[in-house]
Structures are given as structure tokens and as C-alpha cells.
Amino acid sequence: xxxxxxxxxxxxxxxxxxxxxxxxxxxxxxxxxxxxxxxxxxxxxxxxxxxxxxxxxxxxxxxxxxxxxxxxxxxxxxxxxxxxxxxxxxxxxxxxxxxxxxxxxxxxxxxxxxxxxxxxxxxxxxxxxxxxxxxxxxxxxxxxxxxxxxxxxxxxxxxxxxxxxxxxxxxxxxxxxxxxxxxxxxxxxxxxxxxxxxxxxxxxxxxxxxxxxxxxxxxxxxxxxxxxxxxxxxxxxxxxxxxxxxxxxxxxxxxxxxxxxxxxxxxxxxxxxxxxxxxxxxxxxxxxxxxxxxxxxxxxxxxxxxxxxxxxxxxxxxxxxxxxxxxxxxxxxxxxxxxxxxxxxxxxxxxxxxxxxxxxxxxxxxxxxxxxxxxxxxxxxxxxxxxxxxxxxxxxxxxxxxxxxxxxxxxxxxxxxxxxxxxxxxxxxxxxxxx
Numbered sequence: 001x002x003x004x005x006x007x008x009x010x011x012x013x014x015x016x017x018x019x020x021x022x023x024x025x026x027x028x029x030x031x032x033x034x035x036x037x038x039x040x041x042x043x044x045x046x047x048x049x050x051x052x053x054x055x056x057x058x059x060x061x062x063x064x065x066x067x068x069x070x071x072x073x074x075x076x077x078x079x080x081x082x083x084x085x086x087x088x089x090x091x092x093x094x095x096x097x098x099x100x101x102x103x104x105x106x107x108x109x110x111x112x113x114x115x116x117x118x119x120x121x122x123x124x125x126x127x128x129x130x131x132x133x134x135x136x137x138x139x140x141x142x143x144x145x146x147x148x149x150x151x152x153x154x155x156x157x158x159x160x161x162x163x164x165x166x167x168x169x170x171x172x173x174x175x176x177x178x179x180x181x182x183x184x185x186x187x188x189x190x191x192x193x194x195x196x197x198x199x200x201x202x203x204x205x206x207x208x209x210x211x212x213x214x215x216x217x218x219x220x221x222x223x224x225x226x227x228x229x230x231x232x233x234x235x236x237x238x239x240x241x242x243x244x245x246x247x248x249x250x251x252x253x254x255x256x257x258x259x260x261x262x263x264x265x266x267x268x269x270x271x272x273x274x275x276x277x278x279x280x281x282x283x284x285x286x287x288x289x290x291x292x293x294x295x296x297x298x299x300x301x302x303x304x305x306x307x308x309x310x311x312x313x314x315x316x317x318x319x320x321x322x323x324x325x326x327x328x329x330x331x332x333x334x335x336x337x338x339x340x341x342x343x344x345x346x347x348x349x350x351x352x353x354x355x356x357x358x359x360x361x362x363x364x365x366x367x368x369x370x371x372x373x374x375x376x377x378x379x380x381x382x383x384x385x386x387x388x389x390x391x392x393x394x395x396x397x398x399x400x401x402x403x404x405x406x407x408x409x410x411x412x413x414x415x416x417x418x419x420x421x422x423x424x425x426x427x428x429x430x431x432x433x434x435x
Contacts, residue, residue, distance in 0.1 A: 143416060145387040156317075163289075168205055178201050186205050205232075215243065224249055230256070231254070235258070236259070236261070237262045244263050245290075257287045264293060264297040268303075274309075276337065286317055286318065302328075309337030312341050315344045328353065330357070334373065334374050339377065350388050353394050354393045354396050358374055359403060384414070391429055396434035
């Protein structure tokens with residue numbers, strides 16, 4: 001059947017509301033400041049202006065705080081945070097919004113101290129190449145549905161090798177906005193999400209939750225236009241009421257070895273301006289575990305990784321488990337702008353309606369010529385499991401009524417349990433082709 005509508009309405013003003021969703025219920029705003037201790041009321045940064053909207057139910061001024069970070073990329077870790085005292089500030093409004101956004105729960109739990117971690121910044125990498133991995137097929141239990149109970153032991157991302165490390169201690173924060181370039185967040189437990197508004201931000205060894213109110217464009221970690229980040233060994237939980245773990249509108253990001261759950265779409269790349277390059281582009285998604293999706297957010301259509309237009313990306317060695325028979329593990333569409341130069345290599349996937357889409361449907365699925373395009377998308381050495389559905393997805397692996405503008409580019413892809421090679425077509429079950 002034709003795919004269900006997937007386009008979310010996210011104008012500039014509406015996206016500001018989405019960001020507010022991550023702010024109104026709590027208040028840690030990471031901003032440039034040279035003061036080591038905040039004990040009294042602090043004026044909000046110039047870019048975060050006080051709003052005139054009424055307070056959301058269940059929130060007070062005392063729920064909101066400003067925490068300082070020194071400029072130049074100094075790291076705020078447990079040792080530094082033990083001397084900080086949250087201060088009350090007015091409700092924060094990020095960018096221009098037309099109405100109040102849903103309030104979020106704030107947490108002010110006591111913090112345990114973590115040791116200082118080495119300082120460091122992430123430097124943006126050049127556009128990805130088409131280098132792929134060559135991995136022999138698994139053997140024994142790892143070549144059966146039992147792989148899903150022993151992911152890490154079988155060499156796949158899963159419990160034990162994604163998310164925050166075992167034994168990690170945390171510093172508790174709420175509703176964080178990062179506005180200082182080169183900021184490093186290490187060992188934080190953040191309730192209310194993180195908005196990244198700066199360049200070269202690093203988030204690692206952390207636990208971030210957010211209730212996005214079910215809104216399209218809501219996120220556990222939101223990367224704004226012009227911002228960039230690397231997110232690694234972090235657990236992100238959308239509490240079954242948030243659109244995405246990572247919503248990327250920025251210039252670039254890397255997501256490595258994260259545990260992503262409780263969301264409608266795992267990672268979403270979005271072009272802030274239709275047709276514009278440099279927004280929602282330049283991404284590496286590697287060694288992540290994306291699972292436990294919900295239909296209780298956004299449009300309810302589940303995708304492990306999705307875009308409506310993005311360029312220069314690598315999606316490599318992730319485990320993507322979609323229990324529902326809709327939509328997909330990976331979906332590359334082009335309603336906002338063209339998709340180009342995306343490598344999809346050596347991932348373990350199952351579920352969805354079809355397990356993956358790479359479809360030119362601009363300006364329409366029936367007549368895609370003349371709109372945006374989907375080009376240079378390669379699928380190499382991906383492993384598809386029939387643990388949930390005999391056809392991998394409910395109807396198959398490859399969406400059959402659409403394709404990339406320049407055709408499929410598939411090499412070394414196979415079904416885990418049967419070894420069936422599927423580079424040229426969908427798998428067959430009992431002699432019947434999956435369609």
C-alpha cells in the first residue's frame with residue numbers, strides 16, 4: 001500500500017514551540033559565564049528572553065535555574081557542580097513563539113559527585129566516504145533469533161555496550177540549554193531534555209529524559225540550526241511521549257554507542273528551510289541501540305532513523321528493533337529537500353511495514369520527476385532479522401512502490417536466519433516473494 005503521510009508540519013515558529021517544550025518545565029540554562037558559583041538571582045542570557053506567558057501548571061520560578069560554564073569549552077563535571085546552587089529566574093523563551101508550549105516535569109534530585117573527566121572538543125569531520133565494512137556472517141546462536149537476547153555477546157549494539165557506562169554516577173540537572181561553543185557535558189542526569197544551541201558540543205556518559213508532550217519535533221536532545229554536537233554513551237528516554245531521541249536541525253552531529261528508547265522516531269534529520277543545504281546534514285550514526293518505540297507521539301508512524309531530506313551521512317553498525325508492523329527501521333524521504341550521499345552499512349534491523357525506504361516521492365510518489373531527488377544512497381552488508389515478521393518487516397525489506405532517483409545500490413545484504421541474499425529483491429517465505 002502507499003505509505004501513510006509522514007510529513008510533519010514544523011514552521012519556524014512552531015519549532016520554537018518545540019524547543020520551549022524542552023524548557024518550560026525546568027530551568028538549567030548552560031550559558032557563557034565566568035562566575036564559578038551562582039547563588040543569587042541571575043539575569044537570563046540575552047538570547048533567552050523572559051516571556052510574558054503565564055506559568056505552566058505545576059511549575060514555579062524556583063523550578064528554573066541558571067548554571068555557569070566558563071567560555072572556551074571548559075567542562076562542567078561533578079566536581080565543579082557540587083559548589084553550584086540553583087537560582088530562580090523567570091520563565092525562559094527560546095526564539096519567537098506564538099503560544100505557550102506544554103510544561104515538562106522538572107527534577108531537582110540530589111547529585112552524587114563524579115570525577116573530572118579530561119577536557120576535549122569534537123572537531124567536525126569531513127563529509128563521509130563510501131567505505132564499507134566486510135564482516136563474515138555470524139555463526140551459532142548469533143545467526144538465529146536468539147541474537148536479540150544476546151546482542152552485545154554477538155557483537156551488536158545492545159544492553160551493556162550502549163548508553164551510560166555501568167556504575168556511572170550522575171549530577172542531576174533539569175531542562176538544559178547549551179549556548180557556549182565547545183561545551184562538554186559528562187555524567188549528567190538531565191530531566192526535561194537538552195537543547196543544543198552552540199557548536200562542537202559534547203554530551204557523553206549521561207542519562208537524559210524528556211516528556212515532549214507528544215508534539216511533532218519534540219526531542220530528548222534537540223540540535224538547533226547552526227549548532228553541532230557529538231553524543232556518545234548516553235541513554236536517551238522519551239518516556240513514550242516524545243517525537244525523537246535526537247532531532248537534528250543543525251550543521252552536523254555524531255551519535256555513537258547510545259541507548260535510544262521511548263520515542264516515536266529514533267533519530268530525525270530535518271531541514272529547517274526547504275531546499276537549503278547545511279541544515280539537518282552531515283551526520284554519523286554508529287553503534288547505537290534504537291528500540292522500545294511508541295506510537296504515542298508525533299504522527300504515530302514509527303521509524304528508527306528518518307529524514308525528509310539530508311546529505312552526507314553514515315548509518316553504520318546500529319541495532320534497530322521496530323516491534324510494530326509500520327513504518328520502518330530506516331526511512332530516507334525527500335519532501336523537504338534532496339537526499340544525497342548516505343551510506344547505510346552493516347546494521348542489524350527488523351520490523352516495520354517495510355524495513356527500509358529510500359524513496360524519491362517529490363513532488364509525489366506517482367510522479368516523482370522534477371522535484372527533489374534521492375541519490376548516492378548505498379546499502380552494504382546489512383543484516384535483516386525475521387524474529388518479528390517472516391518478511392523482516394510486515395511486508396518486506398525494501399519498499400516496492402518507490403526507489404531512489406538513481407536506482408538501488410545494494411551489496412552484501414542478507415537475512416540473518418536463512419542467509420538469503422536480498423540485494424536484488426525482497427526475501428521469500430515458503431516460496432512466496434514478500435511484497
